[in-house]
Amino acid sequence: MPVRTRPAPTADPAAPAARPRPVPAPRAAVGARTLRRDRWWMQPLITVVVLAGFVVYGVWAALRNGDYFADPYLSPFYSPCLTDNCLDDATPHVFGDISPVSPALLILIFPLGFRLTCYYYRKAYYRSFWWSPPACAVPDARRGYSGESKFPLVLQNVHRYFWYFAVLFAGLLTYDAVIAFIHDGRFGVGVGTGMLVVNAALIWLYTLSCHSCRHLCGGRLNLLSKAPLRRRIWARISVLNRHHMFFAWASLLWIMAADFYIWLVAAGHLSDPHWIA
């Protein structure tokens, strides 16, 4: 029987609103909204530029519906390719012919959802796009604030479900990287192979360093000593987790670079330098 040294209060989210609100005592009348003199706006500005650039590129890549496969390389924007109008045969075409809709549109919700609900990206876009807050000790742009307590932002709690799909996608991108070693039925290595191998590695690092992964692998346990294997996994993921921001940016930019390279090769703008055994 748990011992309660203090009765647990009834947890009713509506209760605080029903209480009479005390009149807040005055704060110091400082005047200026912020007294920071450093270039606090630089970080949100860089985030806006890079993320907006990625969105523009991603929309173009997802809608171009062509030049995404240069045998044996499949663009990560189109993997897994599941329709009859796909140019590769690595995965079954379970959705039939949906042309002229781009096959990328069927799958991108999963990596997009994973990144949108990611704890790191939340920080990045709340600061830079929402200005909530734009920087520490710089005031919010909006008068009201309810955080992630109400719809739609309460849906950020589905992050772990997107993580399950992210593991699946990391596996598929690894498969694509392995396929990229097979040139005309023989073992070979090209620049595209390197692009896809690095892409798969960065996606794995980003996926495994996720805060939800850290929780599910062992963080949820209080008695880690009773689960030594999970404790070791949790400890290693905790090390990766410290670099989650780096993996988030590196994997994002590398996806773009890999897709762009494959587009260059597929569209005939570039010849893929490669060696075949």
Add this chain to the structure above:
Amino acid sequence: MGYELAMRVWRGDAEGGGLEDFTVEVEEGMVVLDAVHRLQATQANDLAVRWNCKAGKCGSCSAEVNGKPRLMCMTRLNLFGPGETITITPLRTFPVVRDLVTDVTYNYEKAEEVPTFAPGRPAGDDGHHRMFQEDVDRIQEFRKCIECFMCQNVCHVIRDHEDNKQVFAGPRLMIRYAELEMHPLDTNDRLELLRAEAGISYCNITKCCTEVCPEHIKITDNGIIPLKERVVDASYDPLAALGRRLFRRSADDSAT
């Protein structure tokens, strides 16, 4: 070698006040608190400033220096450029008492709402509680907190929205919740309290609390986010709820 330091210090109380300009003779190696003491000793004898250890361990001398929350005793003057004016204001989030002193009662009121440590029955026959180091490694980080309340001060949830003080406990208290929730011997279940009255979902993890922590506690990554994940386990994850129902366990039990 001494030099003239230009300072702007907020003077006033709940009735009103403003920034006042001073020039103070300071020496190389001094910190902001030394300069404030020099100012107090030579020009503004009635300047109110809270301080104690001068070693960054008591958390008393929190203020905002050039707009950023800092411990005055740990902020060296050579951080600022020669000839730069240093502006010192009280913590913005709390009611002002006088000059650089604020009333931080809010934090203690929120602390009172946290159900305290409640160990279960000792596992051994000798009546002693025992735990393994690997089970308490995590929470020892949280014990480093010196209660300077700079994380509470910089947290935009309450800094920019006074009304939210009713529904959000703030990062310092989240660390307290984390310390107790992750404790291997504790038996209290605070997850529903965290979700509702402590308002953990008000935190949008923008990490300013972590940025200003003088003890370098990873408040967000190691405290708030793991708590958010536990709250998801308890309240938002249908698969976790199904697992608990199948195995007849409570959300708190499943953490053991």
